[in-house]
Amino acid sequence: ILNVEQSPQSLHVQEGDSTNFTCSFPSSNFYALHWYRWETAKSPEALFVMTLNGDEKKKGRISATLNTKEGYSYLYIKGSQPEDSATYLCAFKDSNYQLIWGAGTKLIIKP
Amino acid sequence: DTAVSQTPKYLVTQMGNDKSIKCEQNLGHDTMYWYKQDSKKFLKIMFSYNNKELIINETVPNRFSPKSPDKAHLNLHINSLELGDSAVYFCASSPPPGYRDSYNSPLHFGNGTRLTVT
Numbered sequence: 001i002l003n004v005e006q007s008p009q010s011l012h013v014q015e016g017d018s019t020n021f022t023c024s025f026p027s028s029n030f031y032a033l034h035w036y037r038w039e040t041a042k043s044p045e046a047l048f049v050m051t052l053n054g055d056e057k058k059k060g061r062i063s064a065t066l067n068t069k070e071g072y073s074y075l076y077i078k079g080s081q082p083e084d085s086a087t088y089l090c091a092f093k094d095s096n097y098q099l100i101w102g103a104g105t106k107l108i109i110k111p
Numbered sequence: 112d113t114a115v116s117q118t119p120k121y122l123v124t125q126m127g128n129d130k131s132i133k134c135e136q137n138l139g140h141d142t143m144y145w146y147k148q149d150s151k152k153f154l155k156i157m158f159s160y161n162n163k164e165l166i167i168n169e170t171v172p173n174r175f176s177p178k179s180p181d182k183a184h185l186n187l188h189i190n191s192l193e194l195g196d197s198a199v200y201f202c203a204s205s206p207p208p209g210y211r212d213s214y215n216s217p218l219h220f221g222n223g224t225r226l227t228v229t
Binding site: 034036042044045046051087089098101103104 | 151152153154156167201215216217218219220221222223
């Protein structure tokens, strides 16, 4: 059974602080790792698709790293803003192209 | 110029009715999906079609039937609606597995259809 786990389940962060959370996935049959941002009452929007061990990607104040050998990815948010409040989903794509989703980390930014 | 569009956005209906949700994408993708956001807010895959052919069919009651008239459309028909079918349903699309762009391509989601069965 393939399992994708995200931690923590939820996170309260003071505006202006930086934060990070984790996505753990199987270390075998890796194809790609997706990160999505999902605001309440909206649809998930892609942040990053990461494919190579050691990959680091950045979009504004958000960045992500990837370690395929040990099966984890970190998402970092620098200087959190209220608009960063959302659920952050990761999804592991295996070599059969099957996409397995984590349950998400719900991030709440406190003003 | 919405990339993945679903209609309707809201659907309120009574138990036992039959209803459809439509999905269209203008991204030229070959692969389309239906996801259900369950009561715990998790995203669960229901179906995946690649160029009008069913490739994923998770354990979903056979009251749910996807129909793909062409690769730009994947509609979801639900027969004999039950209270437990109330959820938000998301359509999504992506390039097909193995396609040269699929390696780095994420899923593109529609805005969701909130189905309420009373």
